[in-house]
Amino acid sequence: MKAAAIITAGGLALAGAALAQDAAPFGQEEDVTYAAQLWDDMVEADLAGEGAVQSFPYPGTDPHGMMLETFYASATVEGHTGALIVKRNYGPEGVTVDQVLGAPSEHLGAVTVMFQREDGYDPETNNWFWAKYLPDGTLDRNPNDMALAGLVGKGADAGCIACHQGAGGEDYLFTTDADLAVAE
């Protein structure tokens, strides 16, 4: 009797998780496809992947990493050209500039990206598309096994948007208030 009750509770929890995933504004098939195209464009532009251009890393902190590099560029996905910000997140704690520059791929933990999509994608959050890639270009996943691409953290208490909405300037950007919009 007791065992049956536990199984039922587990089943309900799973059903709840499945519903939450269906409704989530990120991690859907179209987000994953879009993120893959964006990654290809970044590799093409030498912003990601083997032989990517390096800049001088600077100290960072959680959640992004202990050493960071940030690039401001643009990309074109499905015919739309928009502002692209690529942040490389290096670790572990205590990693030095020389270690990162000497062997970037050994210290790269993740590549977090904001790409400004077409008007009407999500005006409320400035049309930014969010993605967190692992160094090989596959998407990182949250504890619910959802791919981190799309409006990650929208309407939630954690995640990209939940944190970046407090960045000031209403542009969701921490590092700058510059107008990065790309003329099409």
Ligand code: HEC
């Ligand atoms: C808990 C807060 C927090 C969360 C969650 C977070 N970020 Fe950030 N993010 C920051 C901070 C702080 C900076 C500025 C870091 C620096 O000094 O370079 C930043 C910077 C960035 C930048 C450079 C543009 C800017 O805002 O200046 C990108 C791109 C970025 N984050 C992407 C992401 C993505 C994608 C996610 C989700 C997978 C994410 N971030 C989750 C706090 C957060």
